[in-house]
Every structure is written in C-alpha cells, then in structure tokens.
Amino acid sequence: MKKVTLVLSDGTRFHGKSFGYEKPVAGEVVFNTAMMGYPESLTDPSYAGQILTFTFPLVGNYGVPPFTLEANKLPSFMESDKIYVAAMICADYSEEYSHWNAVESLSDWLKREHVPGITGVDTRELTKVLREHGVMMGKILFDDDEEVPEADYEGVNFVDKVSCKEIIRYNEGAGKKVVLVDCGVKANIIRCLIERGVEVVRVPWNYDYTGMDFDGLFLGNGPGDPDMCQEAVDVIKKQMSMSRKPICGICMGNQLLSKAAGATIYKLKYGHRSHNQPVRLVGTDKCYITSQNHGYAVDGKTLGSEWSELFVNMNDGSNEGIRHKTNPWFTSQFHPEACSGPVDTMFMFDKFIEELNA
Numbered sequence: 001m002k003k004v005t006l007v008l009s010d011g012t013r014f015h016g017k018s019f020g021y022e023k024p025v026a027g028e029v030v031f032n033t034a035m036m037g038y039p040e041s042l043t044d045p046s047y048a049g050q051i052l053t054f055t056f057p058l059v060g061n062y063g064v065p066p067f068t069l070e071a072n073k074l075p076s077f078m079e080s081d082k083i084y085v086a087a088m089i090c091a092d093y094s095e096e097y098s099h100w101n102a103v104e105s106l107s108d109w110l111k112r113e114h115v116p117g118i119t120g121v122d123t124r125e126l127t128k129v130l131r132e133h134g135v136m137m138g139k140i141l142f143d144d145d146e147e148v149p150e151a152d153y154e155g156v157n158f159v160d161k162v163s164c165k166e167i168i169r170y171n172e173g174a175g176k177k178v179v180l181v182d183c184g185v186k187a188n189i190i191r192c193l194i195e196r197g198v199e200v201v202r203v204p205w206n207y208d209y210t211g212m213d214f215d216g217l218f219l220g221n222g223p224g225d226p227d228m229c230q231e232a233v234d235v236i237k238k239q240m241s242m243s244r245k246p247i248c249g250i251c252m253g254n255q256l257l258s259k260a261a262g263a264t265i266y267k268l269k270y271g272h273r274s275h276n277q278p279v280r281l282v283g284t285d286k287c288y289i290t291s292q293n294h295g296y297a298v299d300g301k302t303l304g305s306e307w308s309e310l311f312v313n314m315n316d317g318s319n320e321g322i323r324h325k326t327n328p329w330f331t332s333q334f335h336p337e338a339c340s341g342p343v344d345t346m347f348m349f350d351k352f353i354e355e356l357n358a
C-alpha cells in the first residue's frame with residue numbers, strides 16, 4: 001500500500017496508506033460517527049465536495065453490494081448512481097469481507113470509481129482537531145510536492161452539479177402526483193414516496209413547477225451551502241403564494257423552505273453526521289433518534305411569524321425542522337428515510353401522504 005498524507009488547511013498532517021484510487025484531491029474534511037452504512041454514505045450526493053472520515057474504526061468488512069436496479073429504476077442498495085465523496089478516510093480498512101449481498105471489496109469499488117481511500121489514520125485525533133477547530137478544507141497527497149487541483153466548498157453551487165438535468169417520472173398514473181425537487185436526492189426518499197402509492201415527478205433543482213398539475217411538493221436533500229440555491233427558494237415562494245398544497249422537505253429541503261419562510265442559515269462548527277442525533281418534537285416530551293448529514297443549519301429565531309420550529313436537536317438546541325402554523329407545510333433537518341440509520345421517523349412520509357389525501 002502506498003503512503004499518503006492528508007494535509008488540513010491549518011497545516012496539520014495525518015499519514016496513512018492508500019487503498020483506493022491514487023489521485024490527489026481536495027475537499028472539505030468532515031466526519032461521520034455512524035457504525036455502518038458506508039455504501040449508502042459514499043453514494044449520498046449530499047457528500048459532494050467533501051472528504052469523509054468514518055470514526056468507526058473498522059470499514060470494509062462487509063464488502064460492497066452490487067449495483068442492481070429495481071423495477072422502478074432505483075438502485076437496490078446504493079443511494080445514487082455513483083460515489084459522490086471526494087475521498088474517504090478510516091482507521092482500519094478490511095480487505096476481507098463477508099456479507100450476503102457483497103460482490104466486491106471497498107478497495108475495488110473505490111478504484112473503479114476513481115475515488116481515493118486512506119486507512120491507518122488516527123481518526124480519533126483527526127476528529128478532535130475538526131471538533132475543536134471546525135471543519136476545514138484538506139488535501140490528499142501521494143507525493144509531497146504533488147499539484148492538487150484547487151477546490152473550494154463555501155460559495156460553490158454543488159446542487160447544480162448533482163441535480164438531474166431533465167424531468168424523471170416514477171410510478172406514472174399511480175394516483176396523487178408529487179413534484180420532487182432534486183437537489184441531489186437520495187434514492188430512498190424516492191422509494192419511500194413510491195411505496196406509499198404516489199406518482200413522483202422528479203424535477204431539476206431550479207425548475208419552475210408552479211404551472212404543472214400536481215398534488216404536493218417534496219423538497220429533497222442536497223450538497224453544499226443552501227444560500228447558493230436562491231432560484232429554488234424563489235420558486236418555493238411563488239408556489240406558497242399560489243396555493244396551500246402540501247409541502248414536505250428533508251435536510252436541504254428544510255433549509256430551502258426555511259429560507260422561503262424568511263429564515264437565515266448559518267454554518268455549524270462541525271455539522272451533524274451520525275445515526276444517533278436526538279431530536280425533540282416541539283411542544284412535547286417525545287424524542288426521536290435520527291440519521292443526519294448536514295453542515296448548515298436554520299436559525300429558528302429568524303423564521304417568519306406564520307411559522308414555528310417542529311423539531312429541535314437535543315444536543316445543541318439547533319433547528320431540526322419547521323412547520324407552518326395553518327398550512328400543511330413541514331420539514332425535517334434529519335433523514336426520516338434513513339439509509340442508513342434508524343427508521344423511527346418514517347412517519348414524516350405518512351404525514352405527508354395523509355395531507356395529500358386530506
């Protein structure tokens with residue numbers, strides 16, 4: 001295994017060994033504390049532009065599932081059609097694997113998709129650095145004097161890079177029609193809607209759907225800074241001024257609806273990326289354990305007077321969703337579709353379908 005170095009923007013260096021594709025890359029270095037789910041995380045388009053550190057030490061031991069498509073054309077085991085992270089980092093890569101659906105090793109997959117992977121890194125120390133300093137840009141170098149393509153995270157419109165370019169329809173003629181705004185949507189969000197018997201019309205992130213014939217609007221997840229997506233916010237505002245059709249949003253969807261509701265966005269120090277984020281349903285003592293992957297947050301205090309917070313994070317008090325006081329418009333910052341992670345908040349989809357049929 002070739003030696004490789006991660007250099008953070010503050011100059012901190014971490015050394016490890018390469019087990020993926022060998023090319024220098026740069027990206028925002030983030031960490032996820034989940035214990036499993038690397039096929040789903042690596043293919044989650046919300047990680048575009050980021051170097052993902054897995055804090056759970058052992059990675060690769062259950063291999064990689066095949067890229068097969070279901071009848072509805074969604075990938076059976078992945079969250080999209082390819083790996084979106086710029087690179088991945090772990091402490092102890094296992095080339096040996098065992099799992100009922102594994103067809104290749106993580107190393108072979110990364111190499112085939114031209115994505116670097118580093119093992120042997122002290123990921124506890126790296127995570128401490130990121131927690132204390134906040135997330136930072138980083139470079140992965142195979143030789144010390146290597147030229148790395150320049151990369152930025154802030155100020156880049158990653159959504160435009162990963163969104164579909166044309167309308168895609170699922171479950172045509174099924175019944176109620178849902179417009180799904182694709183900011184980089186995960187497959188399981190689409191699957192959760194299809195399973196509930198609706199037709200899904202997936203549109204590009206900046207598409208003006210307000211003139212279309214549909215019953216409800218769904219705003220999906222996506223990478224990068226929501227402030228880069230003003231075009232999407234303007235269409236949401238237009239839609240809200242025209243009708244009170246149900247609207248639901250997840251993650252980036254929460255941020256975009258909140259912006260349309262007048263709220264401002266700020267960057268979290270090191271984000272929420274894990275399977276065990278506790279959120280409280282506002283006005284109750286009910287707490288849910290949720291799957292999350294986000295670096296930005298809604299400032300709940302800046303929401304318009306017609307809106308209130310729906311969920312708050314029990315670790316840091318940050319916003320985890322909003323609701324309109326009279327119209328069926330609501331969101332979550334967490335991922336009710338899981339994939340991977342706990343499925344305790346699937347009721348978000350049921351609630352949306354209930355509103356469609358109300």
Ligand SMILES: NC(=O)CC[C@H](N)C(=O)O
Nearest residue numbers: 221222224251252295296
């Ligand atoms: N998963 C998402 O939709 C993430 C939203 C946004 N890119 C953030 O980091 O906050």
